[in-house]
Amino acid sequence: MNVFFISSEASPLAKTGGLADVIGALPQALHTCKHTLTVVMPYYRQVVDATNINITPIKKNISIWADGTNRNCPVHQLYLAGVTFLLVEQDDLYNRKGLYGTTDGEYEDNFLRFVLFNRVALELAAQSSENVDILHCHDWQTGFIPLLLRSQYGHFPKLAQTKTVFTIHNLAYQGIFPAEWMRRMGIPTHHFHHDGFEFYGQINCMKAGIMMADAITTVSETYAKEILTPEYGCHLDGFLIRHQSKLSGIVNGIDINVWNPANDPLIPHTFSTKKIAGKKKCKLALQAFCGLPLSESTPLLTLISRLAEQKGTSLLLPNIEAWMNQGMQLVILGSGDLEIEKSLKKLATKYPSNLFFMSGFNEPLAHKIYAGGDIFLMPSLFEPCGLGQLIAMRYGNIPVVRSTGGLCDTVIDYNVSNKQATGVQFLDATAKALNNAVNETIALFQKPVVWSRLRNNALRRDSSWDRSALLYAQLYTDLIKK
Numbered sequence: 001m002n003v004f005f006i007s008s009e010a011s012p013l014a015k016t017g018g019l020a021d022v023i024g025a026l027p028q029a030l031h032t033c034k035h036t037l038t039v040v041m042p043y044y045r046q047v048v049d050a051t052n053i054n055i056t057p058i059k060k061n062i063s064i065w066a067d068g069t070n071r072n073c074p075v076h077q078l079y080l081a082g083v084t085f086l087l088v089e090q091d092d093l094y095n096r097k098g099l100y101g102t103t104d105g106e107y108e109d110n111f112l113r114f115v116l117f118n119r120v121a122l123e124l125a126a127q128s129s130e131n132v133d134i135l136h137c138h139d140w141q142t143g144f145i146p147l148l149l150r151s152q153y154g155h156f157p158k159l160a161q162t163k164t165v166f167t168i169h170n171l172a173y174q175g176i177f178p179a180e181w182m183r184r185m186g187i188p189t190h191h192f193h194h195d196g197f198e199f200y201g202q203i204n205c206m207k208a209g210i211m212m213a214d215a216i217t218t219v220s221e222t223y224a225k226e227i228l229t230p231e232y233g234c235h236l237d238g239f240l241i242r243h244q245s246k247l248s249g250i251v252n253g254i255d256i257n258v259w260n261p262a263n264d265p266l267i268p269h270t271f272s273t274k275k276i277a278g279k280k281k282c283k284l285a286l287q288a289f290c291g292l293p294l295s296e297s298t299p300l301l302t303l304i305s306r307l308a309e310q311k312g313t314s315l316l317l318p319n320i321e322a323w324m325n326q327g328m329q330l331v332i333l334g335s336g337d338l339e340i341e342k343s344l345k346k347l348a349t350k351y352p353s354n355l356f357f358m359s360g361f362n363e364p365l366a367h368k369i370y371a372g373g374d375i376f377l378m379p380s381l382f383e384p385c386g387l388g389q390l391i392a393m394r395y396g397n398i399p400v401v402r403s404t405g406g407l408c409d410t411v412i413d414y415n416v417s418n419k420q421a422t423g424v425q426f427l428d429a430t431a432k433a434l435n436n437a438v439n440e441t442i443a444l445f446q447k448p449v450v451w452s453r454l455r456n457n458a459l460r461r462d463s464s465w466d467r468s469a470l471l472y473a474q475l476y477t478d479l480i481k482k
């Protein structure tokens with residue numbers, strides 16, 4: 001099959017979260033199954049160039065009329081592990097510090113930025129040398145592709161039989177914009193109503209994708225059910241129920257070559273179930289880096305996350321002082337909400353021998369924290385899939401997670417099966433429930449035989465893309481046959 005992935009980010013070129021990890025790994029896994037894969041994304045020049053990955057301009061210049069001007073969009077290309085990446089250049093729109101905005105908020109012209117990108121992606125697909133079987137779109141930034149394909153690009157021979165898949169990586173971000181953008185970007189208005197992409201008088205890009213895609217997927221089976229409820233549906237549960245017949249959940253994997261404790265160049269000592277000494281050395285190295293007392297027997301808790309309400313910071317913060325007074329160590333890497341960052345900085349100053357907080361996005365440090373930690377906290381209020389817990393397990397860092405979404409589907413709870421467990425789950429979205437789960441996990445940490453089994457189970461868990469890539473390929477095949 002000839003498959004185009006259209007995404008606003010992709011590892012290792014530009015990443016703000018799990019979406020980039022998925023786009024960096026799933027196309028490769030599909031390519032291994034003998035499909036032809038192209039990823040189209042914006043060229044965020046300063047972000048991409050900082051990776052030192054060599055990309056080359058190609059002789060394609062796509063012209064698009066947008067918001068009153070004709071824009072020439074040069075295209076750049078690179079090949080990574082059998083996958084073609086096409087990057088759309090438009091420096092005034094994409095060559096900015098952030099992908100979607102700054103700490104002051106989202107960029108006001110995001111509708112222009114991403115719909116323009118959608119149109120260029122469709123033009124590139126229309127110029128493909130083979131018929132395009134599938135356009136696989138990801139999150140609100142690509143929500144208008146299925147609609148534009150049907151309304152404006154259906155007459156291109158290469159796109160005549162194309163089917164669309166729209167994957168929801170996080171329903172909480174829907175891309176909502178003033179209605180005037182329809183006129184400015186030439187979006188057909190006849191679907192601008194309650195059963196279409198209208199949302200309280202505004203444009204909702206997520207609704208556009210849900211409405212027009214041939215199939216909708218989300219990134220875990222549990223989240224696919226949760227989003228049909230008012231609690232998790234982000235005001236679209238009713239709308240999703242109407243489109244439920246085309247909705248399914250396929251759990252994410254991780255790139256097990258990038259995340260591999262047995263040969264990760266970014267960690268100070270490599271390790272595996274058979275060579276676990278390296279894990280202990282990684283812990284000591286992390287303690288040294290963070291200025292914490294070196295101690296094998298002190299439980300080292302870790303957290304790597306966007307600092308946002310979704311990630312359960314309201315459950316975490318009230319516990320920190322008590323944990324510090326109990327003598328635990330906690331290493332946090334994250335960025336986001338400035339108030340949360342301020343609270344963490346204050347606590348880190350108060351408890352320098354127990355708490356280390358690094359603000360910012362730092363991939364090399366993330367590897368060291370996954371490798372050095374004993375316990376990985378993910379108390380999310382909701383979690384479509386979550387990759388942090390998958391990476392943590394891969395590094396024998398035992399996840400303590402709330403029972404929600406993909407966390408439910410990927411972590412085997414010690415209280416359900418102590419022989420097969422890979423972590424600990426808790427249900428209530430309260431600080432007390434998190435505290436109980438952490439203390440329960442520390443009690444396990446203090447029993448070497450139990451802990452070693454738990455850690456080995458986690459280290460051995462298959463979090464590769466193999467199984468899920470086959471499920472996507474099957475979904476594509478079913479759509480093409482329809």
Ligand code: ADP
Nearest residue numbers: 017018305306334360361362363366386387388
């Ligand atoms: P989300 O996509 O909701 O942010 P996921 O758990 O699905 O959460 O994916 C988060 C990804 O981003 C993981 O690969 C995680 O390691 C990485 N990550 C999150 N915060 C940081 C950070 N501050 N520095 C480095 N990597 C981070």
